[in-house]
Amino acid sequence: MFGLSAVFCKMPCKIAFATHRNNLGAFASYACWNSDSYLLLATTPPFHERFTLMATVYVTRKSHFNAAHRLHNPAQSDAWNQAMYGKCNNPNWHGHNYTLEVTVAGTPDPETGFVVDLSKLKRVIEERVVDKMDHKNLNLEVDFLEGVIPSTENLAIAIWHQLHDVIPAGRLHSIRLFETERNIAEYRGE
Numbered sequence: 001m002f003g004l005s006a007v008f009c010k011m012p013c014k015i016a017f018a019t020h021r022n023n024l025g026a027f028a029s030y031a032c033w034n035s036d037s038y039l040l041l042a043t044t045p046p047f048h049e050r051f052t053l054m055a056t057v058y059v060t061r062k063s064h065f066n067a068a069h070r071l072h073n074p075a076q077s078d079a080w081n082q083a084m085y086g087k088c089n090n091p092n093w094h095g096h097n098y099t100l101e102v103t104v105a106g107t108p109d110p111e112t113g114f115v116v117d118l119s120k121l122k123r124v125i126e127e128r129v130v131d132k133m134d135h136k137n138l139n140l141e142v143d144f145l146e147g148v149i150p151s152t153e154n155l156a157i158a159i160w161h162q163l164h165d166v167i168p169a170g171r172l173h174s175i176r177l178f179e180t181e182r183n184i185a186e187y188r189g190e
């Protein structure tokens, strides 16, 4: 952090240590001074230069929506679907209270301290995902799910593709979709 060991002062003097604050955070300096001179030996760079220039931080926005669906593969027989999906194959649908976690990765902006403005991220998630899925039938009413078997896994992939190119800052790291508290699918674009 300090370049102190590389700097030598030949005069008999005191070493002074001081901490300062500016709008980018705290930093510190070492200085050497005697009665009539003052020599700055080393200064720590401000916080964003010390810690955040290369830092990757993961920021998550959580949303909720409720939706109906049916797990059914039309390429298979009714008996196959019944055996595979059980109650989730009910022809008259069933519903879930979904929780969606959208995680964005990036480096905090030195001016704002933000990886991504969460109010902007919230708006994008609402427009591209929640408004299209909330209180809808996922088999029948969602344009980006046409022809998709709406398993939690497939929904996570479809939501990724709704969001990955409209993230306001940073990059989309993961989509975590909770169908229940215990059943969760995560997709990272791989």
Ligand code: NI
Pocket (backbone or CB within 6 Å): 069, 088, 094, 095, 096
């Ligand atoms: Ni279900």
